[in-house]
Amino acid sequence: MNFAWAKPAGVAVIAALALAACGRSDNGSSADAEAAKKAAQEFLIENSKAEGVTSLPSGLQYKIVTSGPADGKSPDSNDLVSVHYEGTLTDGTVFDSSFGRGSPAVFAPDQVVKGWTEALQLMRKGDEWYLYVPPExxxxxNQAGPxxxxxxxxxxxQVLDVADVPGGHKGGTAANG
Known part of the structure; x- marks a missing residue:
């Protein structure tokens, strides 16, 4: 497999992941934290009833927008993936977008939040999904930047490409986040 796509984007993603980790802080108010937790639970309950939404035992929910080829490669935990993504809060506030930057992100599924680790290993090259990642x-x-x-x-x-890296495994338990 040609890894040329991974080199320039890989440095940017590592920097972004490091900055995101630095932006974490504890929530200031336990009342606010409890209210947010309740709002998250209510959102996920209602969202699970929406047409096309699949709920997994972990609590992760997804909706398939586009399916890639049936024989498309699914990454394991340490393969490199090239993806485009946009992250929002439930109110639609965008907090990050590779689409907006015009440059896909490259990383291994075990280098991101647990919800992404789980979803990416179910997805194939060419798939585009909406993910609904519960707080846990x-x-x-923890607050993470915005x-x-x-x-x-x-x-x-959206999974653009998958590059095999020896030594991985399927499963969502190795995620950072």
Missing amino acids: LGYGE IPANSVLVFRL
Whole structure:
């Protein structure tokens, strides 16, 4: 496989992941945190009833926008993936977008939040999904930059390419986040 697409984007993604980790902080108010947790639960309950939404045992929800080829490659936990994505809060506030930057992101599924790790290993090259990531599979009780504590994260995620890296495994337990 040609990894040429991974080199320039890889540095940018590593920098972005490092900055996101630095932006984490504890939530200032336990009342706010509890209200946000309740709002997240209510959103996910209602969203699970929406047409086309699949709920997984972990709490992750997704909706398929486009399916790639049936024989498309699915990454394991440490393969490199090239993706386009846009992340929003449930109110539609965009907090990050590779589409907006005009440059896809490259990383291994085990380098992102647990919800992405799980979803990416179910997706194939060419798939585009909406992900609804519950707080416990995202940043949980931590604020991450512009993302408040206990937030449901909504992503439009498109898998552009998958590059095999030896030594991975299927499963969502190795994620950082």
